[in-house]
Amino acid sequence: MPWLGKVNGVIAVSKLSKRRTNKALVVHIRMELCNCIEPPWPADELLMKYQYISDFFIALAYFSIPLELIYFVKKSAVFPYRWVLVQFGAFIVLCGATHLINLWTFTMHTRTVAVVMTTAKILTAVVSCATALMLVHIIPDLLSVKTRELFLKNKAAELDREMGLIRTQEETGRHVRMLTHEIRSTLDRHTILKTTLVELGRTLGLEECALWMPTRSGLELQLSYTLRHQNPVGFTVPIQLPVINQVFNTSRAVKISPNSPVARLRPVGKYMPGEVVAVRVPLLHLNNFQIHDWPELSTKRYALMVLMLPSDSARQWHVHELELVEVVADQVAVALSHAAILEESMRARDLLMEQNVALDLARREAETAVRARNDFLAVMNHEMRTPMHAIIALSSLLQETELMPEQRLMVETILKSSNLLATLINDVLDLSRLEDGSLQLEMGTFSLHSLFREALNLIKPIASVKRLYVTLSMSPDLPEYAVGDEKRLMQVLLNVVGNAVKFTKEGGISIAAFVAKSDSLRDPRAPEFFPIPSDNHFYLRIEVKDTGSGINPQDIPKLFMKFVQSQPLAAKNSGGSGLGLAICKRFVNLMEGHIWIESEGIGRGATAIFIVKLGIPGRLNESKLQFVHKVPGNQVKPNFSGLKVVVMDDNSVGRMVTKGLLVHLGCDVLAVASGEDCVRAVSQEHKVVFLDVSIPGVDSFEVAVRIHEKFSKRPDRPIIVALTGNTDRTTKENCLRVGMKGVILKPVSLDKMRNVLSDLLEHGYLSESQMTITGHEVVKMTCSEDEVVRMLLVHAQEYKLGL
Amino acid sequence: MEVDQLQRSFLEYTNSLFRFLDGQFGQLQLLQDESNPEFVFEVVSLFFEDSERILNDLTLALDQQNVDFKKIDAHVHQFKGSSSSIGAQRVRNACIAFRNFCEGQNVEACRRCLQQVKQEYLLVKTKLEALLRLEQQILAAGGVIPMLDS
Numbered sequence: 001m002p003w004l005g006k007v008n009g010v011i012a013v014s015k016l017s018k019r020r021t022n023k024a025l026v027v028h029i030r031m032e033l034c035n036c037i038e039p040p041w042p043a044d045e046l047l048m049k050y051q052y053i054s055d056f057f058i059a060l061a062y063f064s065i066p067l068e069l070i071y072f073v074k075k076s077a078v079f080p081y082r083w084v085l086v087q088f089g090a091f092i093v094l095c096g097a098t099h100l101i102n103l104w105t106f107t108m109h110t111r112t113v114a115v116v117m118t119t120a121k122i123l124t125a126v127v128s129c130a131t132a133l134m135l136v137h138i139i140p141d142l143l144s145v146k147t148r149e150l151f152l153k154n155k156a157a158e159l160d161r162e163m164g165l166i167r168t169q170e171e172t173g174r175h176v177r178m179l180t181h182e183i184r185s186t187l188d189r190h191t192i193l194k195t196t197l198v199e200l201g202r203t204l205g206l207e208e209c210a211l212w213m214p215t216r217s218g219l220e221l222q223l224s225y226t227l228r229h230q231n232p233v234g235f236t237v238p239i240q241l242p243v244i245n246q247v248f249n250t251s252r253a254v255k256i257s258p259n260s261p262v263a264r265l266r267p268v269g270k271y272m273p274g275e276v277v278a279v280r281v282p283l284l285h286l287n288n289f290q291i292h293d294w295p296e297l298s299t300k301r302y303a304l305m306v307l308m309l310p311s312d313s314a315r316q317w318h319v320h321e322l323e324l325v326e327v328v329a330d331q332v333a334v335a336l337s338h339a340a341i342l343e344e345s346m347r348a349r350d351l352l353m354e355q356n357v358a359l360d361l362a363r364r365e366a367e368t369a370v371r372a373r374n375d376f377l378a379v380m381n382h383e384m385r386t387p388m389h390a391i392i393a394l395s396s397l398l399q400e401t402e403l404m405p406e407q408r409l410m411v412e413t414i415l416k417s418s419n420l421l422a423t424l425i426n427d428v429l430d431l432s433r434l435e436d437g438s439l440q441l442e443m444g445t446f447s448l449h450s451l452f453r454e455a456l457n458l459i460k461p462i463a464s465v466k467r468l469y470v471t472l473s474m475s476p477d478l479p480e481y482a483v484g485d486e487k488r489l490m491q492v493l494l495n496v497v498g499n500a501v502k503f504t505k506e507g508g509i510s511i512a513a514f515v516a517k518s519d520s521l522r523d524p525r526a527p528e529f530f531p532i533p534s535d536n537h538f539y540l541r542i543e544v545k546d547t548g549s550g551i552n553p554q555d556i557p558k559l560f561m562k563f564v565q566s567q568p569l570a571a572k573n574s575g576g577s578g579l580g581l582a583i584c585k586r587f588v589n590l591m592e593g594h595i596w597i598e599s600e601g602i603g604r605g606a607t608a609i610f611i612v613k614l615g616i617p618g619r620l621n622e623s624k625l626q627f628v629h630k631v632p633g634n635q636v637k638p639n640f641s642g643l644k645v646v647v648m649d650d651n652s653v654g655r656m657v658t659k660g661l662l663v664h665l666g667c668d669v670l671a672v673a674s675g676e677d678c679v680r681a682v683s684q685e686h687k688v689v690f691l692d693v694s695i696p697g698v699d700s701f702e703v704a705v706r707i708h709e710k711f712s713k714r715p716d717r718p719i720i721v722a723l724t725g726n727t728d729r730t731t732k733e734n735c736l737r738v739g740m741k742g743v744i745l746k747p748v749s750l751d752k753m754r755n756v757l758s759d760l761l762e763h764g765y766l767s768e769s770q771m772t773i774t775g776h777e778v779v780k781m782t783c784s785e786d787e788v789v790r791m792l793l794v795h796a797q798e799y800k801l802g803l
Numbered sequence: 804m805e806v807d808q809l810q811r812s813f814l815e816y817t818n819s820l821f822r823f824l825d826g827q828f829g830q831l832q833l834l835q836d837e838s839n840p841e842f843v844f845e846v847v848s849l850f851f852e853d854s855e856r857i858l859n860d861l862t863l864a865l866d867q868q869n870v871d872f873k874k875i876d877a878h879v880h881q882f883k884g885s886s887s888s889i890g891a892q893r894v895r896n897a898c899i900a901f902r903n904f905c906e907g908q909n910v911e912a913c914r915r916c917l918q919q920v921k922q923e924y925l926l927v928k929t930k931l932e933a934l935l936r937l938e939q940q941i942l943a944a945g946g947v948i949p950m951l952d953s
Contacts, residue, residue, distance in 0.1 A: 390903060393895075393897075393900060394899075397900065397919065400893075650881075651881055651884040653849055653850045654887075654888040656888075657831065657888040657889070658888075660831070663839065664833075664836065664839065725883075725887065747890075749826070750833050
């Protein structure tokens with residue numbers, strides 16, 4: 001058999017029939033397998049047989065691998081190297097084919113088979129070489145894919161971890177926000193703390209949460225709030241414990257031992273206590289609260305918050321939980337401070353409201369009182385002066401008639417008393433105006449020399465009647481002129497000198513005037529008097545020394561107080577109203593000076609000293625003076641030249657006098673006697689119209705109204721001023737109501753008229769102090785001459801009556 | 804007479820008048836200057852004229868059967884005004900008294916008052932005339948009328 005003779009080659013291909021060969025092979029194999037026929041194979045044929053079988057299986061495998069590859073690659077979505085697969089597949093298939101063809105070469109085979117075999121082998125060789133070459137490129141790629149895959153897996157794992165972390169943080173943040181919201185939604189301190197503990201307990205699943213607050217003394221911590229116990233009994237621990245210091249020294253949450261005194265809140269049992277953490281809560285003390293300093297505070301007070309995990313659990317404090325605790329502690333601190341500030345401000349506001357109400361009440365009461373006083377004064381002013389006037393006038397007249405000695409005595413007493421009363425009334429009214437603060441000094445330039453000389457002239461007669469000497473010494477460095485309120489200075493001087501004369505029975509008075517130097521300015525008795533010398537002012541010091549009855553040093557302070565008489569026994573005879581010195585003091589104070597009396601005792605005489613601040617004319621900056629109206633530095637008439645005015649007065653003498661006054665001041669005066677003439681004559685050239693409103697039978701008010709109508713709506717219409725002999729309020733009100741810009745009392749002095757015109761031209765109306773319905777001029781008592789005359793009258797009468 | 808002596812007499816006399824004439828008279832004297840050298844004289848003359856007229860009217864009014872107190876009051880008011888303007892304080896005081904009685908409508912008292920007023924007026928007239936005479940003398944002697952406060 002030809003196929004049996006082949007050594008290598010599993011399959012012997014016979015020329016005859018391929019099919020038959022196959023079948024023969026199968027039969028042969030079957031025969032081999034069933035082992036029923038004895039194999040007459042020789043050993044090398046056995047080898048061939050195995051090779052034949054192996055080749056077959058190899059071919060099988062080689063054909064199935066590509067199939068598997070195709071199948072699985074088709075299954076997978078991603079495979080970048082399809083052409084590689086094709087190549088590989090081809091390689092495998094060819095290898096398989098080769099092995100398969102090999103089967104036929106075991107037996108004798110035709111040349112065709114050999115050719116096919118060779119072709120297959122060549123192809124296989126080519127493809128496999130190509131594949132091998134290609135794999136050199138592919139495998140590194142494939143490997144790197146693997147590396148990338150590994151890398152990506154690591155990255156994914158990392159991201160997962162981070163995600164976990166972020167999630168935890170976000171959760172923590174959410175908890176903190178919620179907690180903060182809860183805490184900050186209330187401004188009540190108690191609620192804040194309670195809420196904190198409750199929320200923390202809930203969020204972190206705590207077993208116990210406690211807050212220790214420092215006591216008032218600052219030496220101990222007291223258990224103030226706990227989660228589980230509603231009202232903790234006041235445990236206290238000293239603040240200087242090491243564990244507490246440890247917690248207070250850092251702003252982080254610190255794990256502390258469950259056995260430390262602050263953590264031992266529950267009765268010790270058989271359980272394993274959970275971990276405990278403590279954190280400090282800064283308490284802002286309001287006194288220390290400085291906006292720029294937050295959160296660095298100078299003296300720090302802390303509360304201690306202690307948090308305990310559930311016992312018998314294996315839970316541990318995580319970092320994010322600690323962070324949560326720290327953040328909450330800070331928030332609580334802020335919330336507490338806000339609550340404290342709010343409390344404080346509410347308290348302050350309540351206090352302010354109370355004070356406001358009280359102040360308002362006080363102000364209204366004061367206003368009422370002032371109004372009542374003013375009303376009283378206004379009424380009493382007129383009401384008191386009128387009868388006073390009548391009494392004095394009639395008594396004077398009476399005095400001049402033929403009287404019996406007793407009658408004369410009576411009349412003189414009446415006169416004296418009424419003069420005193422008039423003085424008193426004046427003084428009271430003056431003083432209340434002074435105290436009101438409504439009195440303003442009338443500044444002007446005057447001659448110091450003439451002031452003293454005039455005073456001397458006025459006092460000499462009386463002094464000589466009492467046989468007292470009067471000396472005046474003026475220091476050579478006294479300036480000739482000074483700027484100040486001449487009238488009031490005269491008043492003070494006269495009052496002081498008058499007192500000296502009054503209380504001296506023998507000897508005399510010496511008046512000394514000099515410029516006060518800074519050392520003599522300070523009186524040790526008056527530490528609050530701080531004279532400040534300057535270039536524009538000087539201090540005039542006047543000392544009036546008498547050899548009279550002296551004053552008890554204890555009584556000296558009372559001298560300047562109102563209504564206090566120093567000698568009760570002589571009170572009836574002393575004649576003073578008790579107000580003179582008080583008024584002097586007020587005037588002196590207004591002149592930024594000081595007045596006091598020195599005496600060595602009863603019978604040793606007394607010295608009255610006063611210092612006043614006067615301006616130096618020419619050097620003075622006039623805008624600084626308390627002017628009621630502007631007065632030029634030297635007593636030159638302000639220029640009213642050509643000022644056209646109208647005067648209406650039916651009294652020819654009065655008319656002539658007023659006209660003369662105005663002409664003297666330089667005005668161009670038209671004087672008329674009746675209202676009709678007045679209305680007709682007033683033209684727009686006239687700047688001021690003086691109307692006498694005390695003419696009976698003529699309604700001067702109507703005249704004013706008609707004049708206004710004549711010049712209605714003109715901005716430069718004449719100013720109407722009333723002249724009257726009446727001092728009552730109704731006259732003044734009526735005048736003002738019809739649009740008159742001022743009311744002046746007749747008769748008007750030259751100075752007064754000058755001031756009035758200045759005021760009118762400057763302001764267009766008369767300021768309050770120029771309007772003379774204060775009644776002062778009715779009894780003409782601010783004119784110092786009259787006052788002196790009155791005072792001298794009093795003194796003369798006293799003397800005559802043997803006082 | 805010497806100017807100085809005259810001036811001294813003038814001053815003394817003026818000072819002695821303080822009972823009769825108040826500060827208002829002084830004001831009037833202030834108003835006398837170069838542009839108005841006769842001011843005081845003019846005012847005083849006018850005062851005399853006015854007063855005589857008023858006094859006559861008053862006398863007539865009070866002699867009537869039915870005394871018109873309103874009119875009398877008006878006259879007295881006038882007189883008070885002018886005496887005020889010139890500074891004749893005693894006349895003024897008398898006028899005030901007169902007015903009080905007028906209000907009381909007491910004819911007898913008014914008549915008595917009128918007498919009083921007349922008397923005061925005559926007194927002050929004498930004084931003023933003397934003063935004016937002194938002034939004339941000074942001016943005639945070539946001097947200048949001294950001011951009260953010098």
